Amino acid sequence: MTRRQRPVGLLFWLIALAAVVGMLVTASLGRWQLSRAAEKEALQATLDARGSLPPVDGKALLAASADEGGDPTKALVHRAVVLEGRWLPTHTIYLDNRQMQGRPGFFVVTPLQLESQDGVVLVQRGWVPRNFQDRTQLPQVQTPEGVVRVQGRVALAPSRLYEFQGGDSAQGSSRIRQNLDLAAFRTETGLAFADLTVLQTGKTDAMGEGLQRDWPVVGAGVDKHYGYAFQWFGLSGLIAILYVWFQIVRRFIRPRSQSAP
Structure with missing residues (x-):
């Protein structure tokens, strides 16, 4: 059956x-x-091809910012760069709640007045820990005087974090900020910043001005x-x-x- x-x-x-x-x-x-x-x-x-190209200079960054046709700035992102100029420490900004190797702290951003050129480039100089007992205390960062040589790679403006309305980035008198609006910072300081910034690389000991520069590896x-x-x-x-x-x-x-x- x-x-x-x-x-x-x-x-x-x-x-x-x-x-x-x-x-x-x-x-x-x-x-x-x-x-x-x-x-x-x-x-x-x-990205790999750009990393193997010769370093660009401040003139190339300023020329890309001044060119209004298309978006030439994207072609320079992640390129190696070498700049010569003088730091403008009075306009140093500390971006809060930024991490490096899992530790929270500040990204230190200082304008660099280019030597022999009428232009300024914002340099993300590195990371420093913050004082959690006194959150308003600024960390000690060495800023050399005179003409300095800065090596790094071209980057876009610092990434934005979530921020409540009326946060630190809207307060021009505060050096500790959650975010940095490049256009607003131009108006605030009166400096002609390039549209691109620079992630500074190099030594992270005392010669690195007390800053840590273990930036994430660029990858897709x-x-x-x-x-x-x-x-x-x-x-x-x-x-x-x-x-x-x-x-x-x-x-x-x-x-x-x-x-x-």
């Missing part, structure tokens, strides 16, 4: 439709992650997209396996294999 086979009804086709849709959606998401990985690989190749983050793609494709395969087992093997194949003569 044969085992009775369950009839195919509406529920069977609804489950089949849901399985097909689920596989198509997850497979599409996996392909999208692969396309994002390809874009990031192209970006990483661009390709690996995470491959990881996401693997997860989406794996989920698509899992849906297919579960559907075949429960809707086909257990419904059609197993009853036939268990039939009695």
Whole structure:
């Protein structure tokens, strides 16, 4: 006597439709992650190529800022740079709640008046810890006088953190700020800042003015997209396996294999 086979009804086709849709959606998401990985690989190749180019100087930064056609500043981001000029310590800003190696503190930002050129570049000089017992106390940062030579890489303006309305960045008299608006800072100081800033690199001991400069390594983050793609494709395969087992093997194949003569 044969085992009775369950009839195919509406529920069977609804489950089949849901399985097909689920596989198509997850497979599409996996392909999208692969396309994002390809874009990031192209970006990483661009970053690597820029890092191997000769350093630019202050003249190139000012020229990119003055050019109104297109966006030439993007072509200089992550390029090595060497500047010569004089620090303007009276306009030093301490950006609060910034981390380096997991420790909270300040990013120290000081304008550099370029030598032999009528222009100023904001330099993100490094990181210093803050005094948590007296949050208004400014850390001791050495600022050399005279002409200095600054090495680093070109960067956009410091990233913005969440800030309540009326925060420190809106207070021109405060040297400790949550964020720094470049246009507002130009108006506040009257200095002609370039549109790009510089992340200073170099020694982090006493010769580094007491600043830590372990900036994050520039990367496009390709690996995470491959990881996401693997997860989406794996989920698509899992849906297919579960559907075949429960809707086909257990419904059609197993009853036939268990039939009695």
